[in-house]
Amino acid sequence: RPVAAETSSHDTPKRIPVTLDNPDNGFVKSASLPETAKAKAGNDDVALNKIRLIVTKLDNSKKKALTDAIKNANGNLDLDKALVDAYDIQLVDDKGNTVTITEGKLKVCLAFPSGQTKKYSSYYYYIYHQKTEGGLERINSVNYNAQGVWFENDKFSPYALLSVEKGEPSPGTGETILYTVLAIIFLCLSGGAIVHVALSRRRGE
Numbered sequence: 001r002p003v004a005a006e007t008s009s010h011d012t013p014k015r016i017p018v019t020l021d022n023p024d025n026g027f028v029k030s031a032s033l034p035e036t037a038k039a040k041a042g043n044d045d046v047a048l049n050k051i052r053l054i055v056t057k058l059d060n061s062k063k064k065a066l067t068d069a070i071k072n073a074n075g076n077l078d079l080d081k082a083l084v085d086a087y088d089i090q091l092v093d094d095k096g097n098t099v100t101i102t103e104g105k106l107k108v109c110l111a112f113p114s115g116q117t118k119k120y121s122s123y124y125y126y127i128y129h130q131k132t133e134g135g136l137e138r139i140n141s142v143n144y145n146a147q148g149v150w151f152e153n154d155k156f157s158p159y160a161l162l163s164v165e166k167g168e169p170s171p172g173t174g175e176t177i178l179y180t181v182l183a184i185i186f187l188c189l190s191g192g193a194i195v196h197v198a199l200s201r202r203r204g205e
Contacts, residue, residue, distance in 0.1 A: 017030070021053060022054070025056075027055050028087075029148050033107070038104065039051060041100075046099055050094045051092070052092050052094070063086040063160075067084055083163045084162055089108075108150070124165075124166060127160070130159070
C-alpha cells in the first residue's frame with residue numbers, strides 16, 4: 001500500500017527556516033532545519049541562518065534519465081499515467097559554497113502539481129532522489145496535507161515528485177497483489193478442505 005498519508009505539518013521542536021534563493025521556483029514551497037542541526041561548507045561550520053536553498057528545474061534529457069531510472073526500479077508503475085515533476089535541489093551558504101548537513105535533516109514542503117491543490121486527496125504522492133554518488137533512493141516517509149507534500153532528508157541533488165491518481169497502479173502494488181493472491185489461494189484451499197470434511201461427515205451420518 002502507498003506510504004503517503006495525510007498528516008499535520010506542526011514542527012516540534014523549534015526549527016530554523018531555510019531561505020529559498022528563488023521562492024517562485026514552482027517546486028519547493030518551504031524548508032527548515034531543526035535548531036540542533038549542524039552543517040558544513042567544506043571543512044568550515046555554517047550557521048543555519050546562512051544556508052540558502054537553490055531549486056533548478058531539470059532539463060528534458062536529465063528528467064528523462066531520472067524518469068527512466070524510476071521506471072526501471074518499478075516495472076509495475078505506468079509512468080504514462082503519472083505526472084512527474086523533477087528538480088535539482090542544492091544547499092549553499094551565503095558565499096555560494098555547497099553545504100552538507102552533518103547532523104539533522106532538512107524538512108521540505110513541495111508544491112502540488114498544477115491542478116491538484118484542491119483535489120490532492122485523490123492522488124498518491126511519491127518522491128525519488130537521484131543520489132550524487134549514483135543510484136536511486138525512494139523516500140519512504142512522505143506525507144501530505146493541504147499545504148503540500150512533505151519529506152525529510154540530509155542529502156540533496158535531483159528529486160522527482162510523482163503523482164498517481166488513486167485507482168492506478170503505484171510503486172509496491174505488484175508485491176501487494178502477489179501477497180493478496182497467495183492469501184486468496186490459501187483461503188480457497190483451506191475452505192475446500194473444510195467443505196470436504198463437512199461433506200464427509202454428512203455422508204457418514
